Amino acid sequence: MSGLTSRIAGLGRKFLSTVTGLGAFARLLGAILARSGVVLRRPRLVSQQIHFIGNHSLLIISVSGLFVGFVLGLQGYYTLNRYGSEEALGLLVALSLTRELGPVVTALLFAGRAGTSLTAEIGLMKAGEQIAAMEVMAVDPIRRVLAPRFWGGVIAMPVLAAVFSMVGVLGGWFVGVMLIGIDPGAFWSQMQDGVDVIKDVANGVVKSLVFGVVVTLIALYQGWTARATPEGVSRATTRTVVDGALAVLGLDFLMTALMFAN
Amino acid sequence: MTSASPPAPIVKFDGVSLGYGDFTVLRDVDFEVLPGQVVAMMGGSGSGKTTLLRATTGQLEPRAGRIQVFDRDMASLRGEALREARQRMGVLFQAGALFTDLDVFENVAFPLREHTCISEHQIVERVLDKLQAVGLRHAAHLRISEVSGGMARRVALARAVVLEPELILYDEPFAGLDPISLGVTAQLIRNMADQLGCASILITHDVTESFAIADRVYLIGQKTLIAHGTPEALSASTDAYVRQFLNGEPDGPIAFHYPDTPAFQKWLASKGRP
Numbered sequence: 001m002s003g004l005t006s007r008i009a010g011l012g013r014k015f016l017s018t019v020t021g022l023g024a025f026a027r028l029l030g031a032i033l034a035r036s037g038v039v040l041r042r043p044r045l046v047s048q049q050i051h052f053i054g055n056h057s058l059l060i061i062s063v064s065g066l067f068v069g070f071v072l073g074l075q076g077y078y079t080l081n082r083y084g085s086e087e088a089l090g091l092l093v094a095l096s097l098t099r100e101l102g103p104v105v106t107a108l109l110f111a112g113r114a115g116t117s118l119t120a121e122i123g124l125m126k127a128g129e130q131i132a133a134m135e136v137m138a139v140d141p142i143r144r145v146l147a148p149r150f151w152g153g154v155i156a157m158p159v160l161a162a163v164f165s166m167v168g169v170l171g172g173w174f175v176g177v178m179l180i181g182i183d184p185g186a187f188w189s190q191m192q193d194g195v196d197v198i199k200d201v202a203n204g205v206v207k208s209l210v211f212g213v214v215v216t217l218i219a220l221y222q223g224w225t226a227r228a229t230p231e232g233v234s235r236a237t238t239r240t241v242v243d244g245a246l247a248v249l250g251l252d253f254l255m256t257a258l259m260f261a262n
Numbered sequence: 263m264t265s266a267s268p269p270a271p272i273v274k275f276d277g278v279s280l281g282y283g284d285f286t287v288l289r290d291v292d293f294e295v296l297p298g299q300v301v302a303m304m305g306g307s308g309s310g311k312t313t314l315l316r317a318t319t320g321q322l323e324p325r326a327g328r329i330q331v332f333d334r335d336m337a338s339l340r341g342e343a344l345r346e347a348r349q350r351m352g353v354l355f356q357a358g359a360l361f362t363d364l365d366v367f368e369n370v371a372f373p374l375r376e377h378t379c380i381s382e383h384q385i386v387e388r389v390l391d392k393l394q395a396v397g398l399r400h401a402a403h404l405r406i407s408e409v410s411g412g413m414a415r416r417v418a419l420a421r422a423v424v425l426e427p428e429l430i431l432y433d434e435p436f437a438g439l440d441p442i443s444l445g446v447t448a449q450l451i452r453n454m455a456d457q458l459g460c461a462s463i464l465i466t467h468d469v470t471e472s473f474a475i476a477d478r479v480y481l482i483g484q485k486t487l488i489a490h491g492t493p494e495a496l497s498a499s500t501d502a503y504v505r506q507f508l509n510g511e512p513d514g515p516i517a518f519h520y521p522d523t524p525a526f527q528k529w530l531a532s533k534g535r536p
Contacts, residue, residue: 124362130362133359135348136351137373137376138345138349138376139372139377
């Protein structure tokens with residue numbers, strides 16, 4: 001009986017700590033938003049972060065986009081060829097990328113590349129007493145450290161997703177048109193006809209914005225709440241990737257259901 | 263002080279007790295620091311020197327007693343009022359706590375950029391001036407990862423004094439410095455106090471350098487301030503604590519060995535030792 005009781009108590013504790021964590025997460029978002037005036041007053045702080053987060057992720061995003069485009073081109077061709085509609089390859093590649101793969105794969109890579117470096121940086125700043133030093137110097141670290149990084153991530157993410165989709169379309173074109181020999185006119189014109197600016201492109205941008213907010217916030221939260229030890233920072237970095245990836249995939253399903261329901 | 267009305271103290275501890283959790287680090291602490299005065303707080307490792315500094319900056323609330331800084335009760339300060347009080351202080355942290363994402367110049371410029379609206383030209387001038395004082399003018403462009411431990415402490419010192427605050431707290435300013443930097447740093451601390459009239463609290467266990475520049479010295483031991491006076495008075499003291507600390511003797515009233523505890527005995531028993 002006592003075993004059962006302790007199991008139920010353990011379950012309750014886990015539930016409570018999850019709810020408390022979500023509350024702290026939401027409070028951190030509120031605190032960052034409330035201190036975001038700094039973004040307008042000192043835009044250089046944000047542009048530095050966009051450079052740091054965005055520029056350093058550009059290569060991995062572009063290479064991944066290219067290969068995803070190659071694979072989409074190949075797989076799309078095999079399937080469409082069965083029905084004799086391989087001219088629709090351009091449309092298939094573009095829709096897959098703008099609606100789903102662009103925002104989702106970029107967000108997953110973003111969590112692994114930029115998210116982990118944000119978490120580790122803030123965790124190590126805590127461990128090196130830099131955050132405490134800032135407080136004692138009468139500088140609010142949420143305003144000075146977290147807010148610029150948050151907005152840097154939120155702005156960089158849709159741009160990276162757009163780059164991913166663009167490079168992916170080029171990859172699909174290379175495989176479909178250059179290697180397989182699909183008519184280039186059909187490839188581009190079907191894409192132009194079938195892709196809707198609002199329904200497809202804008203919804204993809206909205207998705208990548210939401211992922212940018214969530215992944216950046218998870219990365220900052222994990223760094224901010226990390227234990228100030230090497231082990232604590234390494235755990236927080238892992239949690240950024242796991243929580244970030246799960247949040248992206250869960251939210252993607254939710255948003256797809258809302259955006260593309262007929 | 264020969265003047266009829268002595269200046270109001272910048273820092274005043276009145277019957278203060280400090281601790282973490284169940285553990286009391288210091289109790290019945292009384293002292294004050296006047297403008298222009300350099301006060302050295304000395305004691306062995308783990309005696310509570312840094313705890314005292316954390317209480318002065320408002321990072322740690324006292325369990326009992328009152329801590330007044332700039333005539334205001336630190337425990338009651340929150341938000342903007344606390345930030346205002348902290349803007350008037352400069353702190354040199356034990357580990358330096360330099361911002362690793364900024365270079366040497368930007369680290370020293372940080373308080374100026376955050377708290378003043380002066381022009382870039384003036385910032386460059388003031389920062390280079392402070393870096394010159396610590397001998398690192400030509401290291402302004404280096405990244406923090408490129409400077410040595412001793413240099414990092416001097417950068418941190420320049421950052422602590424760049425706003426020319428009314429109160430400067432130095433946590434182990436002499437640790438890890440070579441003899442030349444040590445002498446220059448000590449003189450710099452004295453000059454800051456004389457020229458700016460700022461109150462300085464020096465947390466250290468370096469007897470020679472601190473006695474050379476301090477106006478008053480407090481010895482911390484047995485969880486309280488066990489002795490205080492001018493460097494000359496303490497040097498002449500026959501008190502057993504003072505003599506042991508100043509002469510660095512292993513035997514005396516201050517225990518060198520960490521005290522035995524039930525927790526240690528339990529751990530030892532788990533290793534199969536009686």
